Amino acid sequence: MPDYILLIVACIFVNNILLMQYLGNCPFLGVSKKMETAVGMAMAVIFVLVLAGAITWIVDIYLLKAFGLEYLRTLSFILVIASLVQFVEMFLRKSIPGLYAGLGIFLPLITTNCAVMGVCLINIMEEYSFTQALVASFSYAVGFGLALVLFAGVRERIILARVPKPLQDTSIGLVTAGMLSLAFFAFKGMV
């Protein structure tokens, strides 16, 4: 049990996927202009990442490792994740239209999200068990959401501030992201 708590804290804060591993930077800058969209994106990532973590773990152990085809990992994971998102989208649209409308355009965006891909690969490289992989995927996704929501909050306030013209929009966004990353760097000392 303490192991799992350590895993969760490590995945959310210490190895935060956005601010410490620098994965998934496109949505980090793209959908962080408004709190509303940031929350939607965070939810969609949590949802997909848990599913993708589980499926890719199964694919890796029972398909790739069984046939000694580890070198096809990246290729097959892209295929699996992309089709998984497609499938989930269809399923939600029919069965849970409410959730579909809520997640909306964020689901297809995740097909090409390197944070999802990255977490699945990390799960395998760290040689997690199935449960560990599930917990890690969930925690990384929560960390993703946390960073995104924090960043969106900061950016919403920056819009109202008097920013010099050349630095407006993405430039000041990147500067802010850097500072946020530095702040998260402090968690390195925890573990």
Place this chain on the structure above:
Amino acid sequence: MVSGFLVMGGLGVAIGVVLALASKVFYVYVDPKIEAVEDALPGANCGGCGLPGCSSNAVAIVAGKASASSCVVGGPDVTAEVAEVMGVAITLQEPEIAAPGCSYGYQEADVKYLYQGINDCRAATLLDGGSKICTIGCLGLGTCVNACPFGALSMGPDNLPVVDTETCTGCGTCERVCPKHIITLTSTSDRIIGEYVTDECTAPCQRNCPTGINIPGFIQEISNNNYEAALAIIKEKCPLPLICGYICPAPCELACRRNLIDEAVAINPLKRFVADYEMETEKHITPYKAPGSGQKIAVVGGGAEGLTLSYYLARLGYDPTILEAKPQLGGILRYVIAEDRLPRKVLDHEIEGILETGVQTKNNVVMGRDFHLDTLFQEGYDAVVLTKGGFDSRKILQPDQKGYDSSVKGLYIMLDFLYALANGEKVDPGQRVVIVHNGIEAIDLGRKCRKMGAQKVTIISNLKSHELPIELQGSEDLEAEGIYVKHSTVVTGLKGISSRLVRVALEDTHPIGELPEEKATIRADTLILSAGRLPEFVFVRSEDQPEPEEGEIGWETIETFRTFPGSKEGICTPPEPGRISDSSAVVKSLLSGRRLTRAIHQHFSSDSVTPIQDLVCETDTILNVTEVHEVISSNRERPHIIDVEGNSKTAWIFPDEYPGLNEASARNEAERCLKCGLICYRKQK
């Protein structure tokens, strides 16, 4: 190597099959129209239609919840395209344009503190409502300019937003972001039927004008040498500017802020000046007229109120017909007011202008003799309005006068009813009688009605219980006699079938919050009004009537514009409960004509007439100033008057009529206007 191909290939095939199956199993039908409509919409996702984005609007249009013209941004082209997809006829919508409602930037206005915080009006509002003393002043931080998705707004040199009317699409984004509700969408129709409210910047003269002409606005246009635009502004509220120019008592000038230093601006002579200009050019300026909606409205009475009502109905796209009892239109203006105060050629010119907007007339027809309520409905009119105004409206209520019969059976003025009884005429009051009266005579009359066979008599009074005569207060004895008293109540509507009265709608007059507002409809065969004139009623067809017989038409009155005495005070308090007009000045009749237009327009366009909250003329608690500084005193311009003996000032004669201002003095006078807002005014340093 081979296993690699097999595994990847197998994975691909397996996933392909699963997805193919899933697309069948989880298939959701999407109306192809939705996609077609969405393609036609501009995709700006501005929210001007009131929905979150273009795709939501497409769904709403296909579901029939939004009209083909709901996209305010796209304009007629998009509407046509959407209408084609949907296969519906196009209904044209009047364009709405954003208009900033503040005219003094923070350099000129008085401020409480200097604001240096976040550069956004919404944040600035959090600090005691912003830095300006005026609670509705523009904070000038440009939130609306940043929000505008079409780049139609910019910040002017005085830190006030400037609207580019060419690029403004009327999406309403600026209106939604402005924390002060200063920038709002407006259209000519909105201004015609609108009234000033307390959170709107108004000048003192504008507030005191009974019909609410935008006085600083039209004077500004005179300064700009644009007399037609000035007239267009006046005609949004007053269709008879020249007549008013001659005979209006001009309460606006009493409120003029210049009174605090020298003399009021000659507002009424300035109005007369632009109206004279129109008369000299011999053409009538009709600025905006909505496309026809086809509803036919019968306006009974062609006086100032009926003319105003018809003029605005025509401008809003209705098809009004004036039914006038006298040989010519004009009412009191023509038949009562002396010709040397109001030359008849002025009157004819103004009436001609009103008729040019598409108003039809029938003269020499009398309600009760030549037509009745039900015959009008049978002729195809969608609504009938009584604008009997200043003239005695008893004729239509008096069944026994020779040659007339009552247009609405069962409706009497109390005096006529008593007169008929005293002369021994036979009157059948029916089963249920409603008497609207505050005095003890009502009890007498009630008893008489009971003797004549009425089962139940209800006395309605607008007074509170303790203000009533003592005889009407202890009502238990009366109730034993079958006479019931309702205090703090007014009659707000009638319902009937063909030409007879069936029901009377009552409403409690207690101010909201004091007691629950009560509405009730009671059966009535006879309604006896204590005195005065018949209130303005707007009659429309009604399906919801108890058992009309074959060939009969059910009707009811709709709510017009009214305020209850005692609930609020101000210059708009109506003269009698239930009435909205006051014939003490022509400008007051214009107001009620305009308000009736509002009621009719709301009834036909949105089905319910909504009361306006926080009317500016009902309140005394409005931001104002009592001292004026930094203004140079100057004399009011006066018309040049010829006197009897060369330059003797003892006796005046008017060559033909009272002369107006000439152009030079009108321009000088226009410069005297201080362009007031609530507390701002133009300072001369």
